[in-house]
Amino acid sequence: MRSLMLRRLSSHLLTCTRGPCPGPVWMSCGIHAQLTTIAKYSNNSTPSYTMIYRLPHIKLLRAVSRLKLLQTGITVVILPPVYYLYLQGDLSLFFVCYSTGIAGFAGLMLYTASHFFRRVVGMMYLDPSQTTLKVSHLTFWGKRSDLFLPVSDVMTIADTGDATTETILRLKTYSGPETLYFSTYYGRIVDPEGFEKQQAGAVDSLKFP
Template structure:
């Protein structure tokens, strides 16, 4: 009996630490098992969220790609319309209505004035250098400077006047477009195209027939050009009346 009781006690003592170790092992491992059970769900939701974000981003990128060609098509279409209008103006037939023979003399004077002003400006720095070296008097310096300043002022005044003198006026065969030729600052020809309905008639401007210069105004522009009937030639009086109305 004693021997059997002793064996039973030893067995309980030996198994007690084992059960304690098993209990600690179970307490330590149980939370990790729960977290292990939760982590795949968290990671799965994050992956789903990322996939949804990517899908939304993909849809927005697709929409942006769809919008870009439309914008490009709009700009290309507008550029094509402008280019087509320019081609139509060049290929359209125009009939001469008015000419000013003196425009060629205005061109020559404009270019001569440019040459004179450029020569005066080029001569001024060497004269200043020679004056500083004591080889030129003060009167020569003042004289050269005065010529350069006067040439620049005259160039501005003459170019302002010559650039507004009309040399030629045309009207298209359809009677819808007016072409006006005048000089630029460099003495070159420049053509202006405008619809006939934008040209202000002479009676609306207030110019009479006996005036030396008549105003060429447009309702869609603030620029004013000038032409003369006294020294100019009306080639086609009917078309001239169609553009400017009857002369008062």
């Protein structure tokens, strides 16, 4: 159905370019917008990259990250009325201290969770030339962020000092101190050959710069 719609819209646009368009100008613009939208959602989000690794639990981590933001926001909003009622003599000091402690604990948990979640690799991709590694991870706000790293700059598992049998592995670069984490136990290597080439490519570039 989608491919048939694309053929019809493409045929209509081709007719418009060869001669007078059979309809108002706004109709042609609308059809062109529909064709662009359909083409956009028909393609994958990373058309020129091949996925080599995926963590299925990244959606759960994103939900927990956003939930912590919501919880912290609600806690912070509640504090001013609590202080106001305390100054009016309607609340006890114990309740104020308890509420403040809960808010502080929520903020600490948010920082700790975000510090960890932002370093978890959700997906890894290789470009067609197998020279660039695209790494997707979460931001502080629970959104997706992509890093583009030269394969030659990515440390192999042997260079990071991790054992292949470990549950959590480190993803590091030679040029920077930033450390991300991925897991072949909880995650899934979608393209084993591409994953091995990414690791081998880093080693080869070190030996033959």
